[in-house]
Amino acid sequence: MSDILKVRELRAYYGQVQALYGIDLSLREGSVTTLLGANGAGKTTTLRSICNMVRFTGAILFDGLELSGRSTEKLVRLGIAHVPQGRGTFTRMTVEENLRLGAISRNDDRAVTGDIDRMYAHFPKLKERRIQQAGTLSGGEQQMLAVARALMLRPRLMLLDEPSFGLAPLIVRDLFGILAKINREEKVTIMVVEQNAELALELASDAYVIETGRIVMSGPAAEISNNEDIRKSYLGY
Amino acid sequence: MTTIPQTTLRSAAAGKRSAIIGQMSSILIFLILVLVPLAATNFVTFQITMLLVYATAILALNILTGGSGQFSLGQSAFFAIGAYTSAVLVEHGGVNYLLTLPIAAAVCFVTGFLFGLPALRLSGVYLALATFALATAMPQLLKLGYFEPWTGGVQGLVTSKPDAPLGLPISPDTWLYYLTLGFGLAIYATAANLLSSRTGRALMAIRDNEIAASAMGIDIALYKTLAFGISAAITGIAGALGAIAVQFVAPDGYTFQLSIALFLGMVVGGVGWLPGSIAGSAFIVFVPNVAESISKGLSGAVFGILILLVIFVIPRGARQIAEYLQAAIEGRRGGA
Amino acid sequence: MELLTNQILAGIATGSIYACMALSVVMIYQAIDHLNFAQGEMATFSAFVAWQLMRWGIPYWPAFILTVTISFVAGVAIERGLFRPLANASILTNVAGFIALFAIVNSVTGMTWDFTIKEFPSPFGSSQFLGSELINSHQAGMIGVTGLLLAFLYCFLGFTKVGLAMRAAVSTPESARLVGINVGWMVALGWGLASSIGAVAGMLIAPVVFLEPNMMGGILVYGFAGAVLGGLSSPAGAVLGGLLVGVFENLIGTYVPGAGNELKLPIALALIILVLRFRPDGLLGRNVVERV
Numbered sequence A: 001m002s003d004i005l006k007v008r009e010l011r012a013y014y015g016q017v018q019a020l021y022g023i024d025l026s027l028r029e030g031s032v033t034t035l036l037g038a039n040g041a042g043k044t045t046t047l048r049s050i051c052n053m054v055r056f057t058g059a060i061l062f063d064g065l066e067l068s069g070r071s072t073e074k075l076v077r078l079g080i081a082h083v084p085q086g087r088g089t090f091t092r093m094t095v096e097e098n099l100r101l102g103a104i105s106r107n108d109d110r111a112v113t114g115d116i117d118r119m120y121a122h123f124p125k126l127k128e129r130r131i132q133q134a135g136t137l138s139g140g141e142q143q144m145l146a147v148a149r150a151l152m153l154r155p156r157l158m159l160l161d162e163p164s165f166g167l168a169p170l171i172v173r174d175l176f177g178i179l180a181k182i183n184r185e186e187k188v189t190i191m192v193v194e195q196n197a198e199l200a201l202e203l204a205s206d207a208y209v210i211e212t213g214r215i216v217m218s219g220p221a222a223e224i225s226n227n228e229d230i231r232k233s234y235l236g237y
Numbered sequence B: 001m002t003t004i005p006q007t008t009l010r011s012a013a014a015g016k017r018s019a020i021i022g023q024m025s026s027i028l029i030f031l032i033l034v035l036v037p038l039a040a041t042n043f044v045t046f047q048i049t050m051l052l053v054y055a056t057a058i059l060a061l062n063i064l065t066g067g068s069g070q071f072s073l074g075q076s077a078f079f080a081i082g083a084y085t086s087a088v089l090v091e092h093g094g095v096n097y098l099l100t101l102p103i104a105a106a107v108c109f110v111t112g113f114l115f116g117l118p119a120l121r122l123s124g125v126y127l128a129l130a131t132f133a134l135a136t137a138m139p140q141l142l143k144l145g146y147f148e149p150w151t152g153g154v155q156g157l158v159t160s161k162p163d164a165p166l167g168l169p170i171s172p173d174t175w176l177y178y179l180t181l182g183f184g185l186a187i188y189a190t191a192a193n194l195l196s197s198r199t200g201r202a203l204m205a206i207r208d209n210e211i212a213a214s215a216m217g218i219d220i221a222l223y224k225t226l227a228f229g230i231s232a233a234i235t236g237i238a239g240a241l242g243a244i245a246v247q248f249v250a251p252d253g254y255t256f257q258l259s260i261a262l263f264l265g266m267v268v269g270g271v272g273w274l275p276g277s278i279a280g281s282a283f284i285v286f287v288p289n290v291a292e293s294i295s296k297g298l299s300g301a302v303f304g305i306l307i308l309l310v311i312f313v314i315p316r317g318a319r320q321i322a323e324y325l326q327a328a329i330e331g332r333r334g335g336a
Numbered sequence C: 001m002e003l004l005t006n007q008i009l010a011g012i013a014t015g016s017i018y019a020c021m022a023l024s025v026v027m028i029y030q031a032i033d034h035l036n037f038a039q040g041e042m043a044t045f046s047a048f049v050a051w052q053l054m055r056w057g058i059p060y061w062p063a064f065i066l067t068v069t070i071s072f073v074a075g076v077a078i079e080r081g082l083f084r085p086l087a088n089a090s091i092l093t094n095v096a097g098f099i100a101l102f103a104i105v106n107s108v109t110g111m112t113w114d115f116t117i118k119e120f121p122s123p124f125g126s127s128q129f130l131g132s133e134l135i136n137s138h139q140a141g142m143i144g145v146t147g148l149l150l151a152f153l154y155c156f157l158g159f160t161k162v163g164l165a166m167r168a169a170v171s172t173p174e175s176a177r178l179v180g181i182n183v184g185w186m187v188a189l190g191w192g193l194a195s196s197i198g199a200v201a202g203m204l205i206a207p208v209v210f211l212e213p214n215m216m217g218g219i220l221v222y223g224f225a226g227a228v229l230g231g232l233s234s235p236a237g238a239v240l241g242g243l244l245v246g247v248f249e250n251l252i253g254t255y256v257p258g259a260g261n262e263l264k265l266p267i268a269l270a271l272i273i274l275v276l277r278f279r280p281d282g283l284l285g286r287n288v289v290e291r292v
Helices: A045-048 A072-076 A093-103 A107-121 A125-128 A140-153 A169-185 A197-203 A219-226 A227-233 B007-041 B042-068 B075-093 B097-119 B122-143 B145-151 B172-196 B198-208 B210-215 B220-246 B256-269 B276-294 B298-313 B317-329 C003-034 C039-055 C060-083 C091-113 C136-161 C161-173 C174-180 C184-211 C219-231 C237-257 C261-278
Strands: A003-014 A017-028 A032-036 A054-064 A078-081 A157-162 A188-192 A206-211 A214-221
Touching: A003 A045, A003 A188, A017 A032, A017 A045, A017 A054, A017 A188, A017 A206, A017 B276, A017 C261, A032 A045, A032 A169, A032 A197, A032 C136, A045 A054, A045 A078, A045 A157, A045 A188, A072 C174, A078 A140, A093 A107, A093 A140, A093 C161, A107 A140, A107 A169, A125 A140, A140 A157, A140 A169, A169 A197, A169 A219, A188 B145, A197 A219, A206 A219, A214 A219, A219 A227, A219 B317, B007 B042, B007 B172, B042 B075, B042 B172, B042 B198, B042 B256, B042 B276, B075 B145, B075 B220, B075 B256, B097 B220, B122 B145, B122 B256, B122 C091, B122 C161, B122 C261, B172 B198, B172 B220, B198 B210, B198 B220, B198 B317, B198 C060, B210 B220, B220 C060, B220 C161, B256 B298, B256 B317, B256 C091, B276 B298, B276 B317, B276 C060, B298 C091, C003 C039, C003 C136, C003 C161, C003 C184, C003 C219, C003 C237, C039 C060, C039 C091, C039 C184, C060 C091, C060 C184, C091 C174, C136 C161, C136 C184, C136 C237, C161 C174, C161 C184, C174 C184, C184 C219, C219 C237, C219 C261, C237 C261
Parallel strands: A032 A188, A032 A206, A078 A157, A157 A188
Antiparallel strands: A003 A017, A003 A054, A206 A214
């Protein structure tokens, strides 16, 4: 199985401040990978670099295609969906408009309508609220909406930045269950960035641990979650 | 034992050199300003008087925008109020023209302060908008029927040029020039002092980060409205001096175009850099003369293009040029 | 009673022009958080272009459409050429840019067509509308055209893909990029639309106030007043604000003794300041929280 995403020697900067010091990552196609680390370790920066939202140097290859130099909106159209921190919902628009926006770069309008119905099948709560303003939804519902919106792109790769943030554990379980289902059924490669390591390691097949801008550990998720030392030093449990 | 690095020694000497050159150029400019009217014709003297008048108005804007960070596209309104206060008092009140200057300052201070009050809640574009509306409304206010007996309505008022006092053997133009120069220098000195004083530092703290300044205990409301008041007062004095020199006030002489010119003068001179006010003023006084002689209405285009040139190429205006010169003198390239 | 209705209708007629200007201003404000001080001058320039086209023999409605198209392109060009490079610059720089645009457009208009007042034709004639005493046909035309324009805009923004993309780009640009929208071009589109709407306003008001380079100065202030009243955050608010300002201005002019033509502009100014001071979100606006 080939690597759908390869990141080599990634260094990222916020102005003059360096945030990443040479990250190497590989995502196997069809896998669920999790990037773990404490607050400020550089998880979000890594995702933002992949989408060219931050100044960086290094190679980022999507399916062998070099991404650097492409604007965010152009590389999204290659099939990369990014659910940012805080979800990035279009709060002033309706649920359905949010879903339509997820597919706005696509040309097959009829298929889009079909996809919207499929999203409502995955997430019945969203169907109930289809004409409601997205900003009025609960945290969990907005997260579902964000994931659904990302799926409307028919992405090959989905990046999620701390999807569990601010959500009750039960809802997070639900959400991760749906992510697993999507990974299996829709064959979407997923990268989840999380502070909540326990659940993420259950969901993922591969894991990376990042600390102050450097990868300090990588390997199969099961190995990392079984390693008590790693759990205690880096993951806090 | 530590040795002082060569670079520090070199820059100390260079710094001293540029300071001396700086002082000498100031003295030179001062001498030129004082001696010019003795050699120039009355008309040239009049033009330089107007140069100083506008420089003073630009200085006021510098204090407001460069100092307290508040926008104003409405300085033409205060300029007009100052001008009209003086003209009306002289023509209808028989007040001595010299007295009208502090009165104009006071009237404008109060008006500026009062305008500054509701403007407190506004910032950035909103403030620019409110001042834009002020500038556009002022000519209308001046044309109002109510006030016509005093203001002369659309036609405006004509005043007479005062003679030099105490029978001094200089022309009225020369006298007015020295009067304006005196006021200008006094205002410049006061402004420079103000900006380096505690008040000035408070203003600049507000300019840089209002919320942080408030957290430090600075009374934002007071300082911001004060800044507006002071800036308006100085603009009013400039307006009054201008009215005395030109001997004429009319509503259409104080339109938004004047605000644009003053704004341009500030940008060209370098925002917040007081000496730049003269450079900015030179632009706005001489450029239109040249432009209008080529084609009527051209000065607007020239102004606009100049503004664009400055913001894209020399964003800090004349100050940037001065800094470049200073660096060149000190033997550095573009600043160490 | 009839006088009141007459004045209200007349107010709505002029208010529709203010509504157009307010709409243009809000479209750009929503896109870039800056007020286009040159909107009025751009509208005046468009009206002159239309006038010129008609002088060259092109009939009214084709000239109208051609002018709207040219204005659209000009708006896009100005955004791409002048304001895109300034996107990350300070407020002062941006304001300077708008002022520069104002000065240049005003000047070019004056130099190309001189400052004498010109007549501008109305396609609606000036007879009384449907024989009624209340408004004349040009006023009815102003209301009608503005209404059509708004309907078009409403449909465009609410029901088309591009309209949706534009709304998304303007409200949440970062998320818009993440769904593949080119935000830069959406902003340019906003400018193009604003410019076209301004052109329509210019062509509608020129028959009434006569065509000359400084035609729109005061009208822009009313447009700003309307935009501010409506909250600067929604097209609907802008339109409502513009109409209200028109009606208000007319009623004051008719019923307040001594308030002649000259007081109208200062009243608009006072209105702007009052709204910004006491109800900064306007009538339909939403709260904007300033991040520390």
